[in-house]
Amino acid sequence: MLQKVKASVKKIIFFDLHRWINSKNLAKKTPSDFKNYLSAALMIKNEAEYLPEWLEYHLLVGVDKFYIYDNDSTDRLKDVLRPYIEAGIAEYIYYPKKQSQTYMCNDAIKKAQDETYWLAIIDTDEFIVPKNGLKISEILKNYESYPGVELNWLLYGDSGQTKKTEGLIIERFTHHAKLDEPRNRHVKTISNPRKVAYIPSPHNAVYFNKQRSVNTAKVENKLPFLKRVACFDQMYIAHYFTRSREEYFKRRKQGPATQGANLYGSEEIYRLQNKNDIEDLIMEKYVSIIKTNIALRMDNNK
Incomplete structure (x- = not known):
């Protein structure tokens, strides 16, 4: 009962009548109607040091543009982001509200609807991983008849690292x-x-006209995601939830931008999320070029 009430409240808060009235016309648009095919939106707070890797990685795998929502950061976020803004790759949005990630997601949908065919909404510790040597944008060509594609997490642990060390996230873990x-x-x-x-x-999202998203195997999502079997066809989300032990507790202490962040600061949650069962070097091929691209971009911005 409580879940139904919460769902109804969210619908009242976030449903946009104007968008609903225009939804049929908007849905007719094709990829050729947009400057960008795939964009990504992100809410970030005091994690500027991780952002260049996240941006350069997603550029390599097919993302065209980024909407970066700043949740009242006190680090050098705008300085780090400047070369991407000047290149027209990123758009900076100041968004200081507390516990406001769902509001940010709805704002991003409205902002992106006239600019991009697809929009991914992910976090700084989440990397979309395409399989079979393809880019995300290439894979998505096969999903254009669907309103959305839900990608499962693949949870990464700390790889035995207690302290932060040099190197990329995808290199260290x-x-x-x-x-x-x-x-x-x-x-x-x-x-x-x-x-x-x-x-x-x-x-996830609720779609107009009772449409349903699919998983990456193109199976319609009828059950809540926690009641489904995870699917890793075509692409998935590499989720570096813990990073190292030091980084995990630092992030939780300073207050990440993500919703419900206060739930994640305990030893118990760290233990439950810190999974290191399988070594997987799928991301290794990106490390060298990401480092090179970061260095070039920073040099050009001096």
Whole structure:
């Protein structure tokens, strides 16, 4: 009963009548109508040091533009982001509200609907991983008849590291959970913004005309994601939830931008999320070029 009440409240808060009236016309638009094919939106707080890697990685795998929502950061976020803004790759949005990630998701959908065909909404510790040597943008060509694609997490642990060391996230942490780990059932969504009625949580969306998203195997999502079997066809989310032990507790102490952040500062949650069952070097091929691209971009911005 309580869940139904919460769902109704979210619908009242986030549903946009104007978008609903125009939804049929908006849904008719094709990829050729947009400057960008795939964009990504992110809410960030005091994690500027991780942002260049996240941006350069996603540029390599097919993301065209980024909407960066600053949740009242006190680090050098705007300085770090400047070369990407000047290159027209990133758009900076100051968004200081507390515990406001769901509001940010709904704002991003409205902002992106006239600018991009697909929009992914993910976090700084989440990297979309395409398989079979393809880019995300190439894979998504096969999903254009669907309103959204839900990608499962693949939970990465600390790889035995207690302290922060030099190197990229994807370089330092190479061990992840078994595929059948229950926490891998969590999802993040790449959606067609014009088909989204509203977003009730950072994980998935509600679509106009009772449409349903699919998983990466193109199976319609009828059950809540925690009741489904995780799917790793075509692409998934590498979720570096803990990073090292030092980074985990620092992040939680300073207050990340993500919703419900106060739930994640305990030893128990760290133990549950710190999965290192399988070594996987799938991200290794990106390390050298990401480092080179970061250095070049920073040099050009001096």
